Amino acid sequence: MKNIFKWIGIVLASLIAFIIVAGLVMFSIGNSRMNKTYDFPPSDLVLPTDEASLELGRHRAEVLCQGCHGADLGGNLEFFNDPALGTIQSANLTNGDGGIGSTYTTEDFVRAVRHGIDREGKPIFMPAVVSTAFMSDEELAAVIAYIKTAPPVDRTTNGANFTPLAKILYTAGMLPPMPVETVTHDIHVAAPEPGVSVEYGKYLMDTHDCRLCHGPDLNGGPFPDPTIIKISPNLTPGGELAFWSEEDFINTIRTGITPGGHELDSSLMPWQDYGKFHDDELKAIYMYLQSLPELPQYTE
Ligand code: HEC
Numbered sequence: 001m002k003n004i005f006k007w008i009g010i011v012l013a014s015l016i017a018f019i020i021v022a023g024l025v026m027f028s029i030g031n032s033r034m035n036k037t038y039d040f041p042p043s044d045l046v047l048p049t050d051e052a053s054l055e056l057g058r059h060r061a062e063v064l065c066q067g068c069h070g071a072d073l074g075g076n077l078e079f080f081n082d083p084a085l086g087t088i089q090s091a092n093l094t095n096g097d098g099g100i101g102s103t104y105t106t107e108d109f110v111r112a113v114r115h116g117i118d119r120e121g122k123p124i125f126m127p128a129v130v131s132t133a134f135m136s137d138e139e140l141a142a143v144i145a146y147i148k149t150a151p152p153v154d155r156t157t158n159g160a161n162f163t164p165l166a167k168i169l170y171t172a173g174m175l176p177p178m179p180v181e182t183v184t185h186d187i188h189v190a191a192p193e194p195g196v197s198v199e200y201g202k203y204l205m206d207t208h209d210c211r212l213c214h215g216p217d218l219n220g221g222p223f224p225d226p227t228i229i230k231i232s233p234n235l236t237p238g239g240e241l242a243f244w245s246e247e248d249f250i251n252t253i254r255t256g257i258t259p260g261g262h263e264l265d266s267s268l269m270p271w272q273d274y275g276k277f278h279d280d281e282l283k284a285i286y287m288y289l290q291s292l293p294e295l296p297q298y299t300e
């Protein structure tokens with residue numbers, strides 16, 4: 001009898017030791033992936049100064065950047081906050097105290113928005129990089145030029161701070177990968193001619209986070225924040241949109257209410273930001289969605 005207890009004790013102790021060692025190894029893999037330094041050739045973007053470009057930059061910022069960086073672009077202290085996983089605060093983009101605007105060069109902005117790294121070359125946890133990496137040179141330059149003119153906000157933000165558990169789950173592939181590990185890192189990016197066309201609609205969707213939530217094929221996908229359990233709806237003609245007119249689509253994005261009377265939750269689907277798209281931009285998006293192959297709704 002005594003022997004059996006002794007053996008059970010040894011097996012249990014080895015198991016616990018194994019789990020601790022595996023946890024430590026996974027922690028240090030995750031930790032070094034998160035702190036790896038990257039380098040990419042410079043884009044040499046030249047910032048525009050004309051009114052039309054600054055207006056384009058303002059418009060891109062109001063539809064996309066402000067949703068996460070705040071209406072004043074001064075950063076969001078509560079962007080992500082989970083006791084088990086850690087915190088992420090989005091950066092203050094302005095020239096105020098605690099803002100990056102006063103010290104970041106154009107190339108520093110490009111490194112963040114197109115490649116997903118900070119000025120030291122380390123990965124940033126800005127989920128939108130998977131779309132902003134596709135922004136054309138012209139639009140990215142316009143956005144940066146506009147941000148440099150935004151009124152200064154004094155707010156200190158503290159970036160991403162993860163718990164050891166988050167680093168272990170990260171190594172296990174249970175948290176989304178960092179954008180720097182997945183985006184193409186093209187040095188120059190072009191956009192199709194603006195207009196009501198399938199190509200421009202695709203470009204707008206590629207650059208505005210739609211695939212981040214509605215999935216790479218737009219037939220739905222898991223919510224990018226791992227603490228929120230929600231599958232986004234199918235936007236291809238395999239879903240409800242097959243029955244919507246162009247006007248229905250524009251009304252839905254502008255009012256947050258679908259033709260079927262369903263109210264979209266603005267904390268999940270940022271329709272208030274997308275409602276600021278111009279009519280022609282929404283028409284192009286609708287045209288692109290109608291051109292997609294009919295796919296079944298994504299399920300887990
Ligand atoms: C889906 C949310 C989201 C959107 C949309 C978004 N950002 Fe961010 N951004 C973040 C978060 C979160 C961080 C902080 C990441 C970190 O510190 O690891 C960040 C950080 C940054 C940084 C600082 C990187 C650094 O070096 O610390 C810049 C610059 C930036 N964003 C610019 C932009 C611009 C320009 C846009 C619009 C084109 C934009 N962001 C859109 C969430 C977002």
Ligand code: HEC
Pocket residue numbers: 204205208209210211212213214230231232233234235239240241252258262263264265266268269270274285
């Ligand atoms: C942060 C995640 C997120 C992003 C980004 C996002 N969506 Fe959504 N979207 C959702 C979720 C979740 C719903 C369902 C919301 C609900 O039922 O309350 C939804 C619903 C919709 C609907 C209604 C579909 C239906 O069948 O009722 C449309 C249309 C839509 N999104 C279009 C878009 C477009 C276009 C973009 C990009 C410009 C986009 N979404 C970006 C998460 C997102």
